[in-house]
Amino acid sequence: MKRFVLLFLLAAALPVRAELRVFACEPEWAALAKELGGDKVSAYSATHALQDPHRIEARPSLIARARSAQLVACTGADLEAGWLPPVLRESGNAAVQPGRPGYFEAAQFVVRLEIPLKLDRAEGDVHAAGNPHIQLDPRNLLAVAGPLAKRLGELDAANAAHYAARQQAFAERMRAAIARWEKEAAPLRGMRVIAQHKSFSYLFHWLGLVEAGTLEPKPGIEPGSAHLAQLLTQAKAQQARLIVRTPYDSPRPGEWLAERSGIPLATLPFTVGGSERAQDLFGLFDDTLAKLKGAP
Amino acid sequence: MLALPAAAAGDEDLKALREEIAQMKKSYEQRIEALEQRLAAADTAPAKSQPAQSGAGAAHAAGGFNPEISLILQGQYRRGRDTSGRAIAGYWPGGAEGAGRGLTLDESELVVSANIDPYYRGLLNVALKDGQAEVEEAWFQTLGLGNGFTLKGGRFLSGIGYQNEQHPHAWDFADAPLMAQALFGGAYGQDGLQLKWVAPTDLFMELGAELGRGAGFPGTDRNRNSAGASALFAHVGDDVGRSHAWRAGLSWLSTRAKDREAPFADTDAAGPNEVAGLFTGRSRTLVADFVWKWAPEGNPKERNFKFQTELFRRSESGDLACASGVATSPCLGGLALGDLRSRQTGGYAQAVWQFMPQWRVGYRYDWLNAGSKRYDPASVFAALDPANAYFSGYRPQRHSIMADWSQSEFSRLRLQFARDRSMQGLSDNQVTLQYIMSLGAHGAHKF
Numbered sequence: 001m002k003r004f005v006l007l008f009l010l011a012a013a014l015p016v017r018a019e020l021r022v023f024a025c026e027p028e029w030a031a032l033a034k035e036l037g038g039d040k041v042s043a044y045s046a047t048h049a050l051q052d053p054h055r056i057e058a059r060p061s062l063i064a065r066a067r068s069a070q071l072v073a074c075t076g077a078d079l080e081a082g083w084l085p086p087v088l089r090e091s092g093n094a095a096v097q098p099g100r101p102g103y104f105e106a107a108q109f110v111v112r113l114e115i116p117l118k119l120d121r122a123e124g125d126v127h128a129a130g131n132p133h134i135q136l137d138p139r140n141l142l143a144v145a146g147p148l149a150k151r152l153g154e155l156d157a158a159n160a161a162h163y164a165a166r167q168q169a170f171a172e173r174m175r176a177a178i179a180r181w182e183k184e185a186a187p188l189r190g191m192r193v194i195a196q197h198k199s200f201s202y203l204f205h206w207l208g209l210v211e212a213g214t215l216e217p218k219p220g221i222e223p224g225s226a227h228l229a230q231l232l233t234q235a236k237a238q239q240a241r242l243i244v245r246t247p248y249d250s251p252r253p254g255e256w257l258a259e260r261s262g263i264p265l266a267t268l269p270f271t272v273g274g275s276e277r278a279q280d281l282f283g284l285f286d287d288t289l290a291k292l293k294g295a296p
Numbered sequence: 297m298l299a300l301p302a303a304a305a306g307d308e309d310l311k312a313l314r315e316e317i318a319q320m321k322k323s324y325e326q327r328i329e330a331l332e333q334r335l336a337a338a339d340t341a342p343a344k345s346q347p348a349q350s351g352a353g354a355a356h357a358a359g360g361f362n363p364e365i366s367l368i369l370q371g372q373y374r375r376g377r378d379t380s381g382r383a384i385a386g387y388w389p390g391g392a393e394g395a396g397r398g399l400t401l402d403e404s405e406l407v408v409s410a411n412i413d414p415y416y417r418g419l420l421n422v423a424l425k426d427g428q429a430e431v432e433e434a435w436f437q438t439l440g441l442g443n444g445f446t447l448k449g450g451r452f453l454s455g456i457g458y459q460n461e462q463h464p465h466a467w468d469f470a471d472a473p474l475m476a477q478a479l480f481g482g483a484y485g486q487d488g489l490q491l492k493w494v495a496p497t498d499l500f501m502e503l504g505a506e507l508g509r510g511a512g513f514p515g516t517d518r519n520r521n522s523a524g525a526s527a528l529f530a531h532v533g534d535d536v537g538r539s540h541a542w543r544a545g546l547s548w549l550s551t552r553a554k555d556r557e558a559p560f561a562d563t564d565a566a567g568p569n570e571v572a573g574l575f576t577g578r579s580r581t582l583v584a585d586f587v588w589k590w591a592p593e594g595n596p597k598e599r600n601f602k603f604q605t606e607l608f609r610r611s612e613s614g615d616l617a618c619a620s621g622v623a624t625s626p627c628l629g630g631l632a633l634g635d636l637r638s639r640q641t642g643g644y645a646q647a648v649w650q651f652m653p654q655w656r657v658g659y660r661y662d663w664l665n666a667g668s669k670r671y672d673p674a675s676v677f678a679a680l681d682p683a684n685a686y687f688s689g690y691r692p693q694r695h696s697i698m699a700d701w702s703q704s705e706f707s708r709l710r711l712q713f714a715r716d717r718s719m720q721g722l723s724d725n726q727v728t729l730q731y732i733m734s735l736g737a738h739g740a741h742k743f
Contacts, residue, residue, distance in 0.1 A: 048538070050593040057589065057596060058743050059541045060500035060533025067444055067494045082705075082740045089417065090502075090742070092494045094442035099414050121706060121735075221704060222653050248595055250653070 023069035076105030124218030363410030456547035515551030577614010640667030
């Protein structure tokens with residue numbers, strides 16, 4: 001019996017994969033690692049676009065994936081505080097513990113918005129390190145791509161030049177795309193938008209949109225009827241033109257407001273895989289802009 | 297002679313010379329300044345590669361406070377029959393005291409945890425109750441062992457079964473399953489070492505071994521140099537599609553007891569006395585556990601479902617004795633009652649459904665089998681009353697339903713009804729209204 005178990009374990013462990021194994025907490029970092037690594041990395045995303053990255057269970061499958069990862073690439077800024085710490089600790093993988101080279105936090109490399117002046121749970125589920133949904137400003141992706149490529153090169157020194165070259169190519173494509181998107185989105189500047197949660201702050205900041213209110217009264221607190229009623233008058237007074245939600249938010253509060261105010265509701269992809277067109281980082285912004293421009 | 301040309305050169309030349317010196321001085325100053333600037337730039341270069349971040353952000357890179365401190369406040373109103381002095385029928389009284397009736401404050405848990413250095417993490421969990429502070433957990437855990445290994449040392453809740461590792465605030469019902477109360481007095485804790493290994497496979501496989509002092513029920517503190525209890529466990533788990541996840545496990549606990557004491561009634565002709573029943577011998581427990589969770593598209597925020605079950609088998613073999621100080625008691629001064637061997641099984645199954653945000657309902661069924669007990673009735677019943685609950689062949693059962701409401705992740709209010717038939721001849725309809733509030737850096741829960 002014992003011999004059988006050992007043989008089984010060996011057989012299961014045998015298929016040695018040559019690529020650098022990246023465990024990404026969110027799809028955008030899996031996509032970025034793939035852009036930078038090409039066929040030299042295998043990227044596993046712990047969450048997908050239909051999941052709320054705040055509310056993930058530390059499932060056994062995540063522990064098993066973190067166990068064999070060589071790099072854990074996450075947003076940080078407390079976004080994964082509810083599930084990543086037990087996953088990493090239970091994995092028994094020393095290389096990917098916080099503080100080790102195998103642990104990468106993207107939010108460290110960008111200027112974060114909405115750092116609270118007051119830390120009080122009465123304000124809802126506030127993030128002390130600022131708003132963690134950094135991926136919707138493509139300039140942040142550029143800022144993260146450099147350090148991430150460097151980290152890939154440190155972990156896989158034999159292919160360091162490969163990662164550096166791919167990063168150069170990615171940065172060029174991204175800069176050109178940003179110029180195009182900014183031109184396309186120029187007419188949107190100053191447009192008033194209502195969001196479900198503070199999920200789109202970086203997008204609004206980049207394109208100069210104005211957040212005219214949020215469906216959640218406070219971060220992480222479910223929208224209640226009193227707050228929605230107040231938001232209805234606020235939305236009309238502020239002449240909001242669009243209500244936006246992520247694919248994982250409940251559609252009900254947004255639909256309620258859309259029905260009563262006549263303001264259209266749009267589901268933005270939020271991350272890679274969030275819509276048909278958002279299959280990579282470029283598609284993510286192409287689709288987001290198309291949906292924003294669809295507003296009356 | 298020398299002075300003459302100088303004088304002849306006159307003021308014009310002197311002025312030119314002064315200007316030249318002034319220019320040289322200025323140029324040197326500029327060069328020094330440039331060098332200083334280059335030096336300063338070199339010093340700040342690494343900082344510049346990270347964008348300037350104002351405010352509190354930088355200090356919070358570790359994700360919270362250091363150390364993370366959380367406090368859990370729990371209290372309840374409980375309505376039920378007075379069952380003090382009674383025990384679960386057929387099982388050795390394990391010292392699990394039920395919650396009191398009326399308005400009571402449950403234990404308040406204070407948890408302090410932090411990474412100690414890059415190699416260790418530490419945690420302290422103290423349960424505070426009137427006049428006592430009980431150390432529930434106090435351990436260190438390795439972070440840097442690698443290859444899937446993790447070593448934990450100190451006092452910790454044993455990894456056997458599924459719910460044993462969870463603290464009461466994480467339970468889905470107001471009380472522990474009946475079998476956990478009967479076998480471990482609620483939960484089994486170890487003072488010792490735990491080694492765990494996670495296999496490097498996409499399928500989650502975890503093996504664990506524990507060596508402990510074994511002072512907790514069903515063992516007793518035996519004041520020895522070697523370990524008093526050992527445990528082995530294995531867990532397997534995975535996802536099924538995007539919406540389902542499961543974990544199954546098998547655990548084994550072995551410990552020994554010496555003069556493990558429980559209240560029994562004797563056969564004194566002058567009227568029954570409460571005497572001490574004493575068990576000395578081996579106690580082994582086998583636990584099988586299974587958990588299935590469903591969340592649409594892996595998003596538990598709106599709706600989710602959890603099914604959880606654990607099956608237990610307890611085997612004990614050793615000697616029974618009784619002791620009393622009452623002059624007319626047959627147990628006076630201690631009396632050996634011969635061999636005692638028992639094998640008992642039971643379990644529970646529960647399902648909890650979050651049908652809309654913030655609201656959950658759940659049902660739990662507990663069942664215990666009387667199992668088999670082998671002893672010499674002639675000698676045992678000469679001293680101990682056969683009516684003692686331990687000798688009963690009754691099969692305890694309990695049905696519980698609950699509903700809870702969590703306005704945020706940090707607060708929970710729960711209402712629970714239970715029909716508790718764990719004591720022979722008594723059907724206890726219990727109503728519990730409970731609150732659980734988490735303050736501070738509340739750590740993430742395991743699966």
